[in-house]
Amino acid sequence: MKPLTNFTKAELDGRIELLRREMLDAEVDAVILASAPNVGYFTDLNDQFPWAVTSRAAFIMISLGGTMSVFLPEVMQTLWREDKPDATIVSWPSPRPGDEGITELAAAINRLPSRFGKIGFEIGPESRLQMTISDWTRLISMTPSFQRVDCSSICMNVRMCKSEAEVARIIAAGEIFGNALQALKVGHVEGVSERALAGKVLSKAMDLGADNENFLAFGSGPGGYHSVVASPGIRELKTGDLFTIDAGIRYSSYYCDFNRNFAVGKATDHILRAYDALIEAVEAGVNACRPGNTARDVYAAQANALFARGFEGGKLGRFGHGLGRQITEPPSNAATDQTILREGMILAIEPAVMLPGGALMVHEENALVSADGPRYLSPLAPADLPIL
Known part of the structure; x- marks a missing residue:
């Protein structure tokens, strides 16, 4: 790029x-x-x-x-x-x-x-x-x-309020990560370690022009993962696993921050319903990204959407945050944050649900607060859970 x-x-x-x-x-x-x-x-x-x-x-x-x-x-x-x-x-x-x-x-x-x-x-x-x-x-x-x-x-x-030039950098960072994820579609993932898969994605991102300071977390496990901030490990993926790659790819000193979920070989009905609920929760959160609303409103929109689908919100402390030169910036999309949204703010919308056995599933997109209506900045996740 x-x-x-x-x-x-x-x-x-x-x-x-x-x-x-x-x-x-x-x-x-x-x-x-x-x-x-x-x-x-x-x-x-x-x-x-x-x-x-x-x-x-x-x-x-x-x-x-x-x-x-x-x-x-x-x-x-x-x-x-x-x-x-x-x-x-x-x-x-x-x-x-x-x-x-x-x-x-x-x-x-x-x-x-x-x-x-x-x-x-x-x-x-x-x-x-x-x-x-x-x-x-x-x-x-x-x-x-x-x-x-x-x-x-x-x-x-x-x-907190980004200029058009800053927004362009965050969009570019997201495009790099979105394109880098295509590396997962080359070859099999079963039997491959978290570290190897993360390395493929990060290497591709660097080839596409990412800065040399990036954050990449990896979570995997049967029926869900237990962390969204863990470094990729040596665990090898197995059929029935759910895994996520969550990355803050930096481009020209500005970060995107979103994740993508994948199933290995197959996914249970509960996992598929959780994925659908998270897609709807993100849409609700993005729709609340309007000037005059608060970060608390963005949190509530996501939590209410999950509740309507019969899911308990994941215990992560918040459902997203600001971003820009740092991968996490104020405000926090949390029940306690009354920060008033202003035009030009960029938020990571990040709802999470609890799964059986204490596992998690998270979905995250990036959105711009605009007087003309919210705008997605990250390339959207597929409507259906990808099964590799």
């Missing part, structure tokens, strides 16, 4: 402007971002280094005014100076155990105008601080004039 072009400068500038509005509402003077999803979102620089190693660190600082400041190891500065000529670049010889950029970061914080006396860090739900506890403690002691607050919700409020 042909790589997509970079995001336009206008779109990137718009993201930072939206972030600054959120910061102003939250009375935050600046945010310090260090996670790969947030740094990549606000800069469109997606180098896997330094997040692939634990001996390095990198941060960006966005304040209410002025230019972006970037703090990174010297080995990275050439790339960033070329791509971000307007940013203030600060670097240090790294690795530097005990002070991985903390002195430089603290000095920049102390130079900030203190309008509210608060600096935002990624310390809330579904976020990562990306520094050691000792560095965090030192940074606190070196910046006594500022209070440290969570900015993860601020960033996610900006990231």
